[in-house]
Amino acid sequence: MNNHLGKLYVFGIALFLMLPLIVVAGVSFNEKKRLYFPPRGFTLDWYKNVLNSSEWLGPIGTSLTVAAIATIVAVCIALPISFMMWRHGVLFAKALFGLGLVPFMLPPVTSALGFLIFWSEIGGYGSFWATTISHSVFLVTIPLMMISLGLETIDDAYLDAASSLGASEGEIFRTVILPLILPFIFGASAFCFVLSMNEYIIAFMVAGFTVETLPIKVVNSLRYGYSPAMAAVSVFAVLAAAGLFLTVARFGDLLKMVGALDKSD
Amino acid sequence: MTVQDTTILRPIPRFRGVDHKTLILIPPGIMLLVFFLCPFLIMGAVSFYYRVPDGFYEPDFVLANYAAFFDPVFLTALARSLTLCAVISVVCVSLAMPFTYLVSRMRRGIQVPIVILLLCILTLSEVILGFSWTILLSRTAGVSNVLVWLGILDRPVSYYPSRIAIMIAMLHFCFPFAVLTIYPPISRFDRSLPEAAATLGAGPIRAFFTVVIPALRGTIISALVLVFVFALGAYLFPQMLGRPADWTLSVLITDQAIYKSNIPFAAAMSVFLCLICFALIVGVGKLTKKSEG
Numbered sequence: 001m002n003n004h005l006g007k008l009y010v011f012g013i014a015l016f017l018m019l020p021l022i023v024v025a026g027v028s029f030n031e032k033k034r035l036y037f038p039p040r041g042f043t044l045d046w047y048k049n050v051l052n053s054s055e056w057l058g059p060i061g062t063s064l065t066v067a068a069i070a071t072i073v074a075v076c077i078a079l080p081i082s083f084m085m086w087r088h089g090v091l092f093a094k095a096l097f098g099l100g101l102v103p104f105m106l107p108p109v110t111s112a113l114g115f116l117i118f119w120s121e122i123g124g125y126g127s128f129w130a131t132t133i134s135h136s137v138f139l140v141t142i143p144l145m146m147i148s149l150g151l152e153t154i155d156d157a158y159l160d161a162a163s164s165l166g167a168s169e170g171e172i173f174r175t176v177i178l179p180l181i182l183p184f185i186f187g188a189s190a191f192c193f194v195l196s197m198n199e200y201i202i203a204f205m206v207a208g209f210t211v212e213t214l215p216i217k218v219v220n221s222l223r224y225g226y227s228p229a230m231a232a233v234s235v236f237a238v239l240a241a242a243g244l245f246l247t248v249a250r251f252g253d254l255l256k257m258v259g260a261l262d263k264s265d
Numbered sequence: 266m267t268v269q270d271t272t273i274l275r276p277i278p279r280f281r282g283v284d285h286k287t288l289i290l291i292p293p294g295i296m297l298l299v300f301f302l303c304p305f306l307i308m309g310a311v312s313f314y315y316r317v318p319d320g321f322y323e324p325d326f327v328l329a330n331y332a333a334f335f336d337p338v339f340l341t342a343l344a345r346s347l348t349l350c351a352v353i354s355v356v357c358v359s360l361a362m363p364f365t366y367l368v369s370r371m372r373r374g375i376q377v378p379i380v381i382l383l384l385c386i387l388t389l390s391e392v393i394l395g396f397s398w399t400i401l402l403s404r405t406a407g408v409s410n411v412l413v414w415l416g417i418l419d420r421p422v423s424y425y426p427s428r429i430a431i432m433i434a435m436l437h438f439c440f441p442f443a444v445l446t447i448y449p450p451i452s453r454f455d456r457s458l459p460e461a462a463a464t465l466g467a468g469p470i471r472a473f474f475t476v477v478i479p480a481l482r483g484t485i486i487s488a489l490v491l492v493f494v495f496a497l498g499a500y501l502f503p504q505m506l507g508r509p510a511d512w513t514l515s516v517l518i519t520d521q522a523i524y525k526s527n528i529p530f531a532a533a534m535s536v537f538l539c540l541i542c543f544a545l546i547v548g549v550g551k552l553t554k555k556s557e558g
Binding site: 003005006007009010013014016017018019020021023024026027034035036037073076077078080081084088090092093096099100102103105106107108109110111112113114115116117118121133134136137138140169191194195198199200201204205208215218219222226230231234237238241242245246249254255258259260 | 286287289290292293294296297298300301302303304305307308311360363364367368369371373376377379380381382383384385386388389390391392393394396397398399400401403405406407410437440441445448449452453469470494497498500501505515518519522523528531532535536538539542543546
């Protein structure tokens with residue numbers, strides 16, 4: 001009895017969480033340019049519309065580029081810091097780690113305003129790089145935490161074995177450590193990528209009127225009225241996120257990546 | 266690491282080794298210090314700058330931007346933001362505790378899809394979720410149509426702009442964050458405790474409230490703070506689903522910075538918001554450490 005109650009509770013909440021996604025998918029199939037739910041008629045024209053018009057493909061391309069570069073930069077910042085802190089306990093690495101956690105402890109608006117002022121002072125306001133670099137340092141928390149979690153799971157015995165067999169520090173990193181943390185790096189990259197793709201406030205504040213990312217485009221078009229095309233774009237965004245996380249779950253232990261204890265039973 | 270006699274005999278290689286290794290920290294160090302720390306320091310400085318009435322600012326040291334806090338518009342927005350986020354945080358964590366506890370005891374085959382769903386919502390940002398809620402709460406496509414169909418309402422109505430709409434959307438947005446914050450400690454939680462309670466005759470619900478909740482007190486408190494801070498960052502929901510009278514601090518900051526071109530005042534509000542969050546996180550961190558130690 002209690003068991004069923006528990007399941008009901010969990011699935012009730014899961015349903016509430018999915019509700020907006022279901023509705024947004026539903027309205028994207030409307031035949032007329034109105035948002036009815038349940039949809040009236042059925043058409044895939046809005047999806048074709050999105051995929052064929054530069055109006056949407058432009059911002060999608062911009063967002064993909066920003067997200068890809070920001071993700072690579074964020075991982076490149078985080079990997080040495082996490083590694084030096086874990087392997088050698090370097091104090092400077094610990095300080096940088098602490099600094100890297102700050103963006104997620106503060107409301108994003110404060111970081112966004114900081115970036116806005118910074119880029120207008122040094123003269124990069126409104127540029128592609130302002131958005132990209134701001135995203136990469138803002139998102140650095142994710143790889144820092146996830147790569148550290150991955151490093152924590154490495155058994156010291158492997159490292160001892162490698163070094164007693166004569167492997168150098170570099171060889172140990174390449175042949176033992178890197179393969180073990182690769183799923184975590186991949187997971188962190190996926191997380192960063194999706195966050196950057198959907199990030200609005202920073203992109204808006206540092207280059208909102210010149211570099212049009214997908215979220216900025218969506219917000220701008222909301223001002224001119226709703227269309228099922230926007231719902232279709234949202235469905236693409238949801239599918240992309242879900243697809244990436246599914247891939248991560250296939251190649252690594254997703255539960256461990258979000259910090260759960262490994263349970264072999 | 267202990268200093269051994271050999272290091273005194275061969276000090277040079279050891280130091281060179283350390284230098285060589287720490288060199289790889291220079292690029293990430295530069296990135297974080299220049300592109301993250303600097304913006305915050307400059308923002309702190311700008312919050313004391315003088316605002317030139319035509320929209321720019323010049324270096325100075327004035328307290329006018331902070332004095333502007335005593336404006337009733339700001340004070341009501343501040344009180345509104347803090348209350349809203351406190352309510353969201355309490356509701357989210359109360360709902361998330363049993364949810365996470367139950368999920369962490371389920372099969373992997375159920376846990377993984379649920380975590381994927383949570384991650385999707387967490388990463389979708391307010392843009393797409395806000396858009397979805399405006400549809401869901403609208404007259405033409407919203408839940409009111411279902412109520413009409415059920416015979417509860419005569420005709421469909423729109424549920425936004427309203428404060429309830431903002432709260433529902435924020436609850437939805439903050440819930441995955443709350444779950445993922447408490448998921449690690451709950452999954453590490455010693456299962457023998459509730460099992461012992463069951464052996465002594467407590468039902469699962471009673472065991473949850475009398476054993477699990479008290480044992481995870483520290484986790485709950487830090488989750489409350491983290492969700493509160495996370496909720497303070499909500500920026501689009503109050504604009505998309507509310508009226509200007511419902512705007513929160515995050516919205517006011519952007520409004521001042523972008524549309525009113527009053528960067529120094531926006532910077533002062535932002536510094537203030539940072540201080541609140543830091544004080545809360547550091548304070549609670551100390552508190553929970555003390556209670557656990």
